[in-house]
Amino acid sequence: MIARATLGALQSILGEARCRTDPATCLAYSYDNSRLNHRPDAVVFPEETLEIAAIVACAAKDRIPLVARGLGSNTTGSCVPILGGVILSTERMRAIREFSPEDRLMVVEPGLLNDEVQEAASAKGLFWPPDPSSSSHSTVGGNIATNAGGPRAVRYGTTRDHVLGLLAVDGRGRVFRCGVRTPKSAVGYDLTRLLVGSEGTLAVIAEATLHLVAAPSARLTYRAIYGSYANAIRAISAILNHSPSPSAVEFLDERALALIRSEIPGIPAQAQALLLIELEQNQPFTPTEMEHFEAALDPGGLLGLERAEGDDARTRLWKARKSLSPALRRLASGKINEDVVVPLSRLASLIESVAAIGARQETTVVTFGHAGSGNLHVNLLFDADDPEAIARAGSALREVFATVLDLGGALSGEHGIGLSKLPFMTDQIDPVTLDLMGDLKRLFDPKGILNPGKLLPPGV
Ligand SMILES: Cc1cc2nc3c(=O)[nH]c(=O)nc-3n(C[C@H](O)[C@H](O)[C@H](O)COP(=O)(O)OP(=O)(O)OC[C@H]3O[C@@H](n4cnc5c(N)ncnc54)[C@H](O)[C@@H]3O)c2cc1C
Numbered sequence: 001m002i003a004r005a006t007l008g009a010l011q012s013i014l015g016e017a018r019c020r021t022d023p024a025t026c027l028a029y030s031y032d033n034s035r036l037n038h039r040p041d042a043v044v045f046p047e048e049t050l051e052i053a054a055i056v057a058c059a060a061k062d063r064i065p066l067v068a069r070g071l072g073s074n075t076t077g078s079c080v081p082i083l084g085g086v087i088l089s090t091e092r093m094r095a096i097r098e099f100s101p102e103d104r105l106m107v108v109e110p111g112l113l114n115d116e117v118q119e120a121a122s123a124k125g126l127f128w129p130p131d132p133s134s135s136s137h138s139t140v141g142g143n144i145a146t147n148a149g150g151p152r153a154v155r156y157g158t159t160r161d162h163v164l165g166l167l168a169v170d171g172r173g174r175v176f177r178c179g180v181r182t183p184k185s186a187v188g189y190d191l192t193r194l195l196v197g198s199e200g201t202l203a204v205i206a207e208a209t210l211h212l213v214a215a216p217s218a219r220l221t222y223r224a225i226y227g228s229y230a231n232a233i234r235a236i237s238a239i240l241n242h243s244p245s246p247s248a249v250e251f252l253d254e255r256a257l258a259l260i261r262s263e264i265p266g267i268p269a270q271a272q273a274l275l276l277i278e279l280e281q282n283q284p285f286t287p288t289e290m291e292h293f294e295a296a297l298d299p300g301g302l303l304g305l306e307r308a309e310g311d312d313a314r315t316r317l318w319k320a321r322k323s324l325s326p327a328l329r330r331l332a333s334g335k336i337n338e339d340v341v342v343p344l345s346r347l348a349s350l351i352e353s354v355a356a357i358g359a360r361q362e363t364t365v366v367t368f369g370h371a372g373s374g375n376l377h378v379n380l381l382f383d384a385d386d387p388e389a390i391a392r393a394g395s396a397l398r399e400v401f402a403t404v405l406d407l408g409g410a411l412s413g414e415h416g417i418g419l420s421k422l423p424f425m426t427d428q429i430d431p432v433t434l435d436l437m438g439d440l441k442r443l444f445d446p447k448g449i450l451n452p453g454k455l456l457p458p459g460v
Pocket residue numbers: 032033067068069070071072073074075078079090110131132133134137138139140141142143144145146147148149150151199200201203204205206325414415451
């Protein structure tokens with residue numbers, strides 16, 4: 001419970017309207033997209049960097065947990081205030097502070113939506129490459145803190161590759177600036193890259209300098225359907241080594257196809273895998289380029305191929321992918337969605353292994369996602385009212401993670417660790433590395449107030 005004096009101090013920084021303790025507000029900020037929840041004692045709404053610094057200093061003085069929050073769209077419980085304390089919402093910090101098309105950078109406040117960045121950048125023929133499907137309801141601060149990615153990570157990498165610098169507040173309330181405004185730099189430790197993906201446990205991001213990229217002038221989308229996983233995976237390796245190479249390669253397994261077959265015409269009964277592929281470049285695609293690319297897409301077993309150029313036609317092909325999340329929600333009351341990643345050469349083994357785990361544990365497994373980056377969403381579906389089904393899904397999850405690590409992969413490709421993957425951190429990260437991570441945490445946040453209980457296992 002937050003002390004009256006601490007609350008008084010926060011209210012004197014922000015005024016009562018921006019420091020809320022009423023039950024309705026605390027309830028609204030108690031959960032995120034993971035559906036885990038715990039009520040905070042207060043929710044604060046800073047409007048500038050110095051207010052963030054004063055809030056953090058106040059929380060540090062009284063050792064009050066403080067959790068930064070964008071829009072709560074993360075899937076791992078990483079902004080649930082499990083120890084109570086204060087939620088620091090960035091939703092009133094949505095300004096673009098600077099936009100320099102010449103330098104291909106934009107300086108923004110942390111609460112700006114990803115879509116708002118894209119809209120402003122597109123006016124000058126630029127874009128910010130991180131493209132999570134949640135772009136309309138996730139913030140730059142949240143994207144940076146989780147190192148968000150999306151389909152185009154195949155070509156452009158993830159958020160970490162497109163943040164030049166940060167203005168942030170450490171766990172003592174000290175404001176610091178790291179990074180640069182230039183395309184390259186070689187000065188000291190790279191704290192910017194360290195803060196990306198740190199899930200609000202090292203510092204609160206108050207401003208970000210984003211690296212923008214020229215938008216391609218020509219785009220093509222393909223939908224390719226295969227009779228076997230093996231052929232779909234063979235096609236992925238062929239097109240990744242092709243020129244032009246794809247910017248996105250999305251995969252849907254046969255259970256995913258069964259879910260959307262009634263909504264998406266043209267998926268044959270014997271289809272086992274579907275790929276959605278995006279090609280982009282700065283001059284129109286020639287007939288020869290298209291012909292060669294389409295040949296690479298067919299290593300054998302291709303059951304259907306569609307190409308789309310205009311925006312409407314491309315949106316129609318992407319519908320197969322976008323219909324999946326709502327369809328999954330209709331299928332089962334319980335869902336565990338993990339975003340594991342493996343080296344590309346092990347993708348086929350992962351797909352086959354998770355199907356076998358599902359059969360063994362009598363749990364429906366639907367797999368789809370960013371295959372071009374080796375990053376698949378493995379969805380374990382179960383009856384949330386059946387304790388035995390829940391236990392079987394838990395066993396399946398442990399087997400999936402063990403398989404991923406055996407294949408040389410990682411627990412998360414884009415969603416992060418938060419609370420939900422915490423029990424598995426020690427399976428992937430060795431004790432010395434965990435120790436170093438714990439030392440870094442203590443250096444940035446000596447009192448352990450920033451998003452406590454997340455990302456690092458207890459005792460680290
Ligand atoms: C429908 C849907 C689709 C999605 N698709 C994708 C996808 O394609 N790719 C992907 O990567 N993710 C995806 N996600 C997950 C989620 O949208 C991302 O993790 C996103 O980056 C979270 O942004 P947010 O603003 O909602 O952050 P929140 O959920 O509010 O917070 C996430 C983490 O960031 C920290 N944080 C937030 N702001 C700050 C700050 N200013 N300073 C320090 N720490 C901060 C929080 O403490 C927390 O640890 C999806 C989610 C949904 C619901």
